[in-house]
Amino acid sequence: AxxxxxxxxxxxxxxxxxxxxxxxxxxxxxxxxxxxxxxxxxxxxxxxxxxxxxxxxxxxxxxxxxxxxxxxxxxxxxxxxxxxxxxxxxxxxxxxxxxxxxxxxxxxxxxxxxxxxxxxxxxxxxxxxxxxxxxxxxxxxxxxxLPYTGGVGILILLVLAILFLVFAVRPYYLSHRAETTANILE
The missing domain is CATH 2.60.40.10 (Immunoglobulins)
Structure with missing residues (x-):
């Protein structure tokens, strides 16, 4: 064999x-x-x-x-x-x-x-x-x-920052508009 x-x-x-x-x-x-x-x-x-x-x-x-x-x-x-x-x-x-x-x-x-x-x-x-x-x-x-580690966390922070800006800028814009309207009426 x-x-x-x-x-x-x-x-x-x-x-x-x-x-x-x-x-x-x-x-x-x-x-x-x-x-x-x-x-x-x-x-x-x-x-x-x-x-x-x-x-x-x-x-x-x-x-x-x-x-x-x-x-x-x-x-x-x-x-x-x-x-x-x-x-x-x-x-x-x-x-x-x-x-x-x-x-x-x-x-x-x-x-x-x-x-x-x-x-x-x-x-x-x-x-x-x-x-x-x-x-x-x-x-x-x-x-x-490069690895995409932390990508989801960065996206969440970006969305929160945009929402914060929208809610922070809106009252300022409305108060500025009301003041301008008040000045025109006087």
């Missing part, structure tokens, strides 16, 4: 949220599985292999290459949690998200023919159109990308 043991990889590409053709390098990620932080060995810029006992230079944080790519090799086919620890300069960090590495088996289920991905947790992490990589889109520091 022959048994095949498979290890998989995760290919990730960092892009600008507003222009997905613009790649971003230098993003740092902490990768975990089942609550345990995974350790990696750096093979080259943007390419890491899951560390095995005896590896030197083991890292708990991995960084994307200047061309925006990050390749993690030697991971199991199941869910990985990624948390962006370092955003590229001029960009916000994306919220933590999960990537599932899913094997696709041949018709008789004897061999894996392809690995696909599924993402959860944020709309800023999604599978590329060709299905070969997970795209992570960082929002740039700009007014358009």
């Amino acid at each position: 022959v048994a095949h043991a498979y290890v998989f990889g995760l290919d990730l590409v960092k892009v600008d949220k507003d222009d997905t053709t613009r790649v971003l390098g230098g993003a740092g990620f902490e990768v975990s599985r089942d609550g345990q932080v995974l350790r990696f060995t750096k093979l080259s810029d943007g390419v890491y292999r899951l560390a095995v006992p005896g590896d030197a230079g083991v890292l708990s944080e991995v960084f994307s290459h200047t061309d925006g790519t990050l390749s993690l090799q030697g991971v199991e086919a199941r869910a990985l949690s990624l948390r962006e620890s370092t955003a590229p300069s001029g960009y916000f960090k994306v919220p933590a998200f999960m990537v599932e590495v899913l094997p696709v088996w041949n018709t008789d289920a004897s061999e894996v023919t392809l690995a696909s991905y599924r993402t959860h947790g944020t709309s800023l992490a999604f599978v590329s159109q060709d299905g070969r990589a997970v795209m992570v889109a960082d929002p740039a520091h700009s007014l358009a990308n």
Whole structure:
């Protein structure tokens, strides 16, 4: 009997949220599985292999290459949690998200023919159109990308201020009008 043991990889590409053709390098990620932080060995810029006992230079944080790519090799086919620890300069960090590495088996289920991905947790992490990589889109520091926190409270204060002005100005206007009318009658 022959048994095949498979290890998989995760290919990730960092892009600008507003222009997905613009790649971003230098993003740092902490990768975990089942609550345990995974350790990696750096093979080259943007390419890491899951560390095995005896590896030197083991890292708990991995960084994307200047061309925006990050390749993690030697991971199991199941869910990985990624948390962006370092955003590229001029960009916000994306919220933590999960990537599932899913094997696709041949018709008789004897061999894996392809690995696909599924993402959860944020709309800023999604599978590329060709299905070969997970795209992570960082929002740039700009007014358009600021969160709308407190928007409802500001709206309520604005409505109250307008109502106050209407009720404060109306008596003044009526008294001014009455005074003008009184002056005409004299």
